[in-house]
Amino acid sequence: MTSPGMSITQLLPDGKLIVLCGRADDASAWQDLLGPARCLAIALDDAPHEARPRTLRGASDHLAWQHHAIGGLDGSGWLAEPADAFDPDHTATLVLPDPLDPPDAGNRRRFGFRRPAWRLFEDKTMVDTLWDAAGVPRAPSIVGDGTADLSVLGAIVDQGTGVVCSCQPRGAGPSAGGDGIWWWREGPPPTTIPTAGPGTWRVRLMPLLEGVPVRLHGLALTTRIIPFPPMELVTLPRPGQGTFLCAGAVPLLDDAADLVTHTERIGVGLRERLGYRGGFSVDGILTPSGFQPTDFNARLTSAMEAAPSDRRVLLHAVNLLAREGNEPDTGAVEQLAEDLFTIGTSCTIFGAATHADDRASRTTSVRWDGDRLVPAPSGAADGRLLITPSPRGWLLTATLATARLPGGGRVGPRAPEIFRVSDEVLGTNFGHLVPPFDTRPSACLPKVALNPEPATR
Structure with missing residues (x-):
């Protein structure tokens, strides 16, 4: 039987490939998968000491630094020397697995590039329009400029449990890892929210939803949607700051068949409305009345961070192939997803x-x-x-x-x-953290409210 890795590598572009990724074990896995003659794989987090930044403030800063480093492929940064030594005539294909998506990356051909319309809805101040167009029920929200009058605006959407405020700097990439999100139960907004004048930030205010934080994710192919097993998001409130610590995703321990069906419906909507291809995820809260979306990621996510690197890079390759419309056998993809996301010991x-x-x-x-x-x-x-x-x-x-x-x-x-x-x-400094809002450790998951129209996979 042909291994999934063999069939996937045969679909990747001919000739040399330069793969840039964050982690050293991923770089080694790409090199092992494709061979050193065909592939140069570089881990950005292994940058030379002089090119490394001082401690970064959060996930968004980390991603911005990685994008800046990739921009140096034009000859201005440390990546240019090893890339040009491997590919002096610049004919190699550049492979940037998610979440890497820099605005500039030199002049080599990029493989699996995300369309701007897909990236647009990662902006939390834009995504509610997508839910409405796709018929996905959501919580009410208000979008505005700047951080003035947050208390007054928050009171409009507060349903008695509090408010969540997402701040998006204008002209910057979408925030990551829970950056730029604040919450408050009652009283004024947290003083930790920066003051921003009109025209510098966009903000979205929505009700604080009580329930189980979950991630619905999958892969949109040309002919069908492959849903991945839903995950529990470990998102912990910081009462002293009014922020969240995002600690990753783990497999759900309850029956999640309804959530899988919901994932398929969302994937169908993305494909029909946006011509979407590739990995996607929708984060939200599973409330007693059903799933309520909060965020959209037009990419694969860190939900597979704990999986073996040889499995991770295969799914990254499948994702990039899907964006190019060159897809491997769906059975192999389903098996790969099961290996990556199902409950283990x-x-x-x-x-x-x-x-x-x-x-x-x-x-x-x-x-x-x-x-x-x-x-x-x-x-x-x-x-x-x-x-x-x-x-x-x-x-x-x-x-x-x-x-x-x-x-x-x-x-x-x-x-x-x-x-x-x-x-x-x-001796770390995580500080005081509390469980997700209204989470009962042993309670069964509530049922998901579904659109009565069947999904077409």
């Missing part, structure tokens, strides 16, 4: 910290003592916490045994314990 979440105590350990085993997570220096452990240096300071990787989660419930309600132990034992 462990689940992994992440967190970026700006500080770690130099005198503290870099790793600790942990176990559950009732609902409380405690260090487990010896004996049986239920998980492991590890911090490693990153361009944003320090990256916490927390891996927990799925079967040992208290009550067999979801990860989000238990996640604040992970970051508390990290601060106390590893």
Whole structure:
């Protein structure tokens, strides 16, 4: 039987390929997949010391720095030297896996380029128009200029549970990793929201929705939609700042058949309305009355961050091929998605910290003592916490045994314990975090309200 990797690589462009990605293990996997004679793969996070930035403030700054580095392929940056040595006549094809999508990348041909109309709706102040056009029910919202009168405008959309405000700088790429989002339950907006005059920022205000944060995602192909297994988003409020810590996505432990159907319907709408091709995701809240979308990503996401790199790069290749209209066998793609996203014996979440105590350990085993997570220096452990240096300071990787989660419930309600132990034992500075709003750890997922019209896959 032909392996999925073999069939996928045969569909990629002939000749040399230059692949730029964030992680070193992804770069190695691309090199192994395609071979060193055909492929030069470079990890941006392995940039020379003199080219590395000082600690970046968040996911949006990190992505902006990566885009700036890729722009240096025009001869002005550190990437030009290895790229030109491998491909002196500039005939190689440039491969930029998601989320990389810089405005400038030198003069080599780019493969799997996203259409501007698809990227447009990643802007949180624009996406509600897409939901309305596609017939996807959503919460009410207000979009305006600047951050003046947020308290008055927020009161209009508040349904008694609070307000969420998303801020998008004009002329900049969409924010990432929860950057630019604030919330408040009652009273005035948080003082941590920057003051911005008219014409500099666009803002969207919507009700704070109580329920389970989830990600619906899949792949839009020419003839069908391949839904991926829905994920629980681990999104933790910071009460002291009115912001969120986005800690990744983990497989849902409940029956998610209704959510899969909803994903297919959204994918069909994207294909019919936008001619969409490739990976997509819709983040939102599963409320007692149904799924309410909040964000759209016209790309593959970090939901597969914990999967083996050889599997990840294959799905990245499939995604780029789909955008080019050159698609591999759908059966192989479905099997690949199942390998990447289905529930395993462990689940992994992440967190970026700006500080770690130099005198503290870099790793600790942990176990559950009732609902409380405690260090487990010896004996049986239920998980492991590890911090490693990153361009944003320090990256916490927390891996927990799925079967040992208290009550067999979801990860989000238990996640604040992970970051508390990290601060106390590893010396990080995540601070006070609380569970997602109105999340009951062992409760079943509510049913999804669906449009009565059947989806055409």
